[in-house]
Amino acid sequence: MPQMNSAGEDDLGASDEMISFKDEGDQEEKIRESAFTERDLADLKSSLVNESEVSSHPRVPESHPEAMRRTQDAQLVYQDKLTDHMEDGVKHQDEGMYKGSGYPSYPFLMLSDPYLSNGSVSALSSKVPVVQPSHGVHPLIPYNNESFSHGSHSTHLPADLNQKQGVHRPAQTADIPTFYPLPSGGVGQISPSVGWQSQPVYPIPSCGFRQPYSATLSSGPSYSRFPHPLMLSPSMHTTGIPHPAIIPHSGNKDIDCYERNMKPHSEPKREREPKKPTIKKPLNAFMLYMKEMRAKVIAECTLKESAAINQILGRRWHALSREEQSKYYELARKERQLHMQLYPGWSARDNYGKRKRRTREKHQDSSSDNSLHCS
């Protein structure tokens, strides 16, 4: 509760939730959800094409009427949602956030003081499968909430974030900082950014930190392993983990290895110029959801193409219950808040025009069967 509105920065979240969906459809959706994996997938695979045509009501034929009403409901629900959020957000999180698969992953939420204080990271180490990428399980290692919560409570959540959020956090080590490094002055403690590590929310460049990262996790007391925060490059997290939101401006995401990222700092002149890293937009609720679920979908279905997967995820997203979605909205809101604190002056406008996308006049639709067949 504190969070939301109270803090005042809440505005961020305001929009998030607008989408609340159908109230009634929830049940249906839920059921569906459960069945999703099995039937759905199959369904998806085969039906993707068809559905694509019907984009308006994604795979929910029966309920599509609701889809239409969704907008209406959304408004109604919105308020509801706000309340929900307040309650939900916190409450859910407290409860362990997503049952099972849910959002165990969200780093920010999970990492909490426990780490700091206990250094219980070790817990991670033992449990965290360092990388088990594929296969359905939680690909995102860190996502494994258990690891985090494992010994302790993962609960503390960022709820506090809001409270102080706007107010610079004095000693809030526990709070935000834990998740996001302070931009500049505050780098004090390395909070285990386990968050980052764990967090798939923002990916770590492939070559990047993965390795080290995991190593870290597995080694437990590894804080020491991280270089001093101050020595890190701007794009890195205090812990040494590159901040997900920052990528080397060249944009070579594939390549940007960890080392590459750091150059600014250690080798200032080498790069000749600042090459200011690009700070990316914080992820929205759906993006967070995609991040978390993508691997799962990939595992379930043999699909690999992101476009196809995204379609599936889009449908699943709609199939989520309000509560489930709200979790993501909440997370997204927090992300934005953190992002804001981290990069106060940043604006999405900064990245405008960097990508030259041609106006998509391509109406996706029917004619082209997306050929999304899963197998």
Added chain:
DNA sequence: CGGCCTTTGAAGCTG
């Protein structure tokens, strides 16, 4: 090798 595709949501831009 870089843009497209595809999704939703947030935010910027435009009229």
Added chain:
DNA sequence: CAGCTTCAAAGGCCG
């Protein structure tokens, strides 16, 4: 202020 555009992730595909 409403509506449109761009960007965020991601990875195969294509020119």
